[in-house]
Amino acid sequence: MSRAKVFVIMxxxxxxxxxxxxxxxxxxxxxxxxxxxxxxNQQNILADIIPPIYNxxxxxxxxxxxxxxxxYELGIAHSLNKKTVVITRDDLSKLPFDLKQYRAKGxxxxxxxxxxxxxxxxxxxxxxxxxxxxxxxxVKDFLDNNQLDPMKLFNNKAPSTDIPTDEKGFVDFxxxxxEDSEEMAQNIRTMSVELQELNTGVNRSxxxxxxxxxxxxxxxxxxxxxxxxxxxxxMETFSSNLKRHNENNTVLWNRIEKNVLGLLENQYAxxxxxxxxxxxxxxSLHRLRxxxxxxxNAINDTKEIIRxxxxxQRSLNKAIxxxxxxxxxxxxxxxxxxxxxxxxxxxxxxxxxxxxxxxxEAADNA
Numbered sequence: 001m002s003r004a005k006v007f008v009i010m011x012x013x014x015x016x017x018x019x020x021x022x023x024x025x026x027x028x029x030x031x032x033x034x035x036x037x038x039x040x041n042q043q044n045i046l047a048d049i050i051p052p053i054y055n056x057x058x059x060x061x062x063x064x065x066x067x068x069x070x071x072y073e074l075g076i077a078h079s080l081n082k083k084t085v086v087i088t089r090d091d092l093s094k095l096p097f098d099l100k101q102y103r104a105k106g107x108x109x110x111x112x113x114x115x116x117x118x119x120x121x122x123x124x125x126x127x128x129x130x131x132x133x134x135x136x137x138x139v140k141d142f143l144d145n146n147q148l149d150p151m152k153l154f155n156n157k158a159p160s161t162d163i164p165t166d167e168k169g170f171v172d173f174x175x176x177x178x179e180d181s182e183e184m185a186q187n188i189r190t191m192s193v194e195l196q197e198l199n200t201g202v203n204r205s206x207x208x209x210x211x212x213x214x215x216x217x218x219x220x221x222x223x224x225x226x227x228x229x230x231x232x233x234x235m236e237t238f239s240s241n242l243k244r245h246n247e248n249n250t251v252l253w254n255r256i257e258k259n260v261l262g263l264l265e266n267q268y269a270x271x272x273x274x275x276x277x278x279x280x281x282x283x284s285l286h287r288l289r290x291x292x293x294x295x296x297n298a299i300n301d302t303k304e305i306i307r308x309x310x311x312x313q314r315s316l317n318k319a320i321x322x323x324x325x326x327x328x329x330x331x332x333x334x335x336x337x338x339x340x341x342x343x344x345x346x347x348x349x350x351x352x353x354x355x356x357x358x359x360x361e362a363a364d365n366a
Contacts, residue, residue, distance in 0.1 A: 003032040004129050007056035009049075009073040011065055012037060019062075019109065026118055031058075031125060036073075053077050058128045060121070063104075064089040066096070078137040083128040087117065092332045098138050101339025104332065106325075113325070127254065134257045136343065145346050170268040174277055177259050178284070184252045185288055187245045188295055194241050195298055201234045202306070232319040235306065239323040246330055253337055260285075260344055270351050279352050282345060286357050289341045296334045303327045 006027075010016045017037075024033040036048040053059060059077040061084055063070060077084050086104040088095065095104060103124075107117035127133025142148075205227040212223045268274050306320055348355070 003030055004057040004125070005055060006031045006033050006058045006060055006125065007052045008033060008035040008060045008062070009053075009070050009077070010035065010060075010062035011067045011070060015109075016062060016064070019114075022114070023060075023118070023121065027121070027125065033060075049073055050076060053082060054080055056082060058082070058125060059084045061086050062088065063095065063099075066090075066094075078139045081137070081140055083135040084137060085121065085124045085128070087121075092328065100335055101342075102136065103336050106328070106332070112322075123250075132258065133254050134261065134340075136340075141343055141346075144343075147350060170263075170266065170274055171277065173259070173263065174274075174281060177256055177263070178281060180252050180256050180259075181281075181284060181288065184249050184256070185291060187249050187252075188288075188291055191242060191245050192295055192298065194238055195295075195302060198234055198238045199302060199305075202231050205231050205234075228316045232316040235316075235319040235323045239319070239326045242323075242326050242330055246326070246333055249337075250333065253340070257340055257344070261347070264344075264347055264351050275352055278348075279355055282348050282352070282355060283357065285341050285344065286355075289338050292334045292338055296331050299327050299331060 008020055008023075010020065020033070020035060027033065034052060036052070053073065053076050059074075059082045061070065061074050061077065063074070063086055074084070074086075086095075086099070086102065087107055088104060089106070089108055092100070092104055092106050105117060105120045107113050124133060128135065209224050209227045212220055263269060263278075269278055303324055306323065345355070
């Protein structure tokens with residue numbers, strides 16, 4: 001059985017070669033990895049880059065440091081409509097604006113984070129081969145949004161989705177998408193409740209520490225340490241739950257995104273009988289985007305507050321570090337998903353026309 005080809009674009013330095021070798025060995029049974037440094041042509045470096053990118057099934061791009069050569073190669077991969085997985089050791093917020101809206105994974109060579117990277121890559125690489133993960137890029141989105149024929153530029157194979165071929169099947173299929181969307185919305189609501197419980201617990205322990213410190217006495221340090229451990233336990237619980245929500249929502253959204261994009265290509269989507277149902281679902285996606293943005297703001301506020309607790313106690317310091325990482329992963333996922341919703345809503349206007357969301361926005365702001 002032939003292995004899928006993965007071409008890696010990355011900065012050329014020893015530290016990245018070491019990471020490359022570890023990733024290559026981990027996936028060697030199912031994937032054939034290569035990078036430009038392994039090619040034979042020493043006279044024309046572009047000959048070591050363009051053909052391997054063109055022939056690759058998947059491109060893995062490490063954007064650490066925003067190396068100019070890597071960014072150029074990423075542009076080639078996007079122009080060839082390659083399924084591209086982006087990783088970086090930098091803060092995800094440092095990615096260029098036009099790339100932030102697409103999936104990206106932060107990592108480090110620290111054991112826990114590198115293990116998380118391998119798990120993430122396994123889902124993305126297998127999803128690329130199986131067609132269960134949707135990949136996009138600025139070039140492809142431009143063509144889609146302007147209804148330009150991508151076949152004139154590159155092979156644009158539509159996602160494989162089993163769409164019903166009758167109107168009753170269309171309604172049932174839409175209902176399944178709505179169920180996935182509601183499950184994801186419920187996950188976000190649950191996370192919001194858990195965040196409130198975390199804030200309540202942290203505030204309670206902080207108030208107790210302040211009370212004891214003001215009262216003074218020989219047991220202040222011991223009591224402070226005890227309350228700090230309580231906060232650390234609360235953070236560890238929240239962090240674990242948040243990571244689980246991230247994983248569940250990623251699976252759900254990959255399925256939703258693939259099915260909705262396939263649904264928009266279905267001939268029954270624009271019929272009078274189904275148009276109203278489709279518009280209602282798209283409106284729910286618009287509302288979901290608002291809920292996501294609200295949760296991101298709440299997470300950001302909490303993240304800034306808990307950072308002020310560093311230095312109180314060792315276990316608390318570690319809990320804060322890991323919790324901030326999980327929060328940043330959640331925020332990155334939210335940003336990618338809201339951008340994906342924007343792409344879906346943008347594409348839908350060619351099927352159902354412009355949708356007026358102003359009544360919903362007015363109700364939300366009331």
